[in-house]
Amino acid sequence: xxxxxxxxxxxxxxxxxxxxxxxxxxxxxxxxxxxxxxxxxxxxxxxxxxxxxxxxxxxxxxxxxxxxxxxxxxxxxxxxxxxxxxxxxxxxxxxxxxxxxxxxxxx
Amino acid sequence: xxxxxxxxxxxxxxxxxxxxxxxxxxxxxxxxxxxxxxxxxxxxxxxxxxxxxxxxxxxxxxxxxxxxxxxxxxxxxxxxxxxxxxxxxxxxxxxxxxxxxxxxxxxxxxxxxxxxxxxxxxxxxxxxxxxxxxxxxxxxxxxxxxxxx
Numbered sequence: 617x618x619x620x621x622x623x624x625x626x627x628x629x630x631x632x633x634x635x636x637x638x639x640x641x642x643x644x645x646x647x648x649x650x651x652x653x654x655x656x657x658x659x660x661x662x663x664x665x666x667x668x669x670x671x672x673x674x675x676x677x678x679x680x681x682x683x684x685x686x687x688x689x690x691x692x693x694x695x696x697x698x699x700x701x702x703x704x705x706x707x708x709x710x711x712x713x714x715x716x717x718x719x720x721x722x723x
Numbered sequence: 724x725x726x727x728x729x730x731x732x733x734x735x736x737x738x739x740x741x742x743x744x745x746x747x748x749x750x751x752x753x754x755x756x757x758x759x760x761x762x763x764x765x766x767x768x769x770x771x772x773x774x775x776x777x778x779x780x781x782x783x784x785x786x787x788x789x790x791x792x793x794x795x796x797x798x799x800x801x802x803x804x805x806x807x808x809x810x811x812x813x814x815x816x817x818x819x820x821x822x823x824x825x826x827x828x829x830x831x832x833x834x835x836x837x838x839x840x841x842x843x844x845x846x847x848x849x850x851x852x853x854x855x856x857x858x859x860x861x862x863x864x865x866x867x868x869x870x871x872x
Contacts (some may be wrong), residue, residue: 695829
């Protein structure tokens with residue numbers, strides 16, 4: 617079980633503001649290049665996609681490679697025109713999807 | 724004391740062996756990085772400029788290197804940065820990350836933490852909704868690589 621993702625989203629903003637969002641999710645991001653003590657390759661196991669939507673519209677999508685550090689961290693901006701909910705989804709190689717939500721009041 | 728010394732020597736030896744086994748230096752070549760870029764650009768030439776890359780000059784730990792990218796763009800419905808590709812020419816795989824932005828992004832500014840295997844170029848290519856391509860790159864000196872061990 618992946619720990620609860622950590623989000624930093626402002627709770628309020630003015631219409632037309634560009635806000636900054638920061639997200640962090642716990643994940644080892646196993647590269648598939650490492651070997652164990654017996655010289656066997658440890659299979660790749662990474663989060664390969666991160667998506668942020670606002671009121672069901674896609675704002676940002678990220679395709680991750682093994683070169684993203686463990687516990688993937690992202691910082692990005694969003695221009696908000698109305699109140700609503702941000703939804704975040706991280707999908708890993710096993711198909712496990714970790715989600716989080718955060719709402720914002722826009723005046 | 725002599726016991727401790729002997730034990731730490733043994734441990735050190737074991738550690739070194741493990742490191743030698745674990746690190747497989749099958750790094751990407753600049754040619755592979757170019758191929759990844761060509762796939763993204765469709766073979767079209769990218770102009771220099773418009774992109775600001777923030778990366779440390781020296782990364783002591785290649786396992787987590789902070790990267791910030793800002794692309795100068797109006798980011799409106801008619802003209803916005805739609806994709807940002809990040810490639811490293813010294814990693815086992817050249818591809819590092821690809822961002823897909825929208826006019827709702829407001830600004831073409833993203834940040835994350837990346838892994839770098841060795842001292843290498845980090846190349847950023849930005850594609851706009853109008854079909855323009857921009858390119859910028861930076862060298863990062865890596866003390867301890869972040870992909871193998």
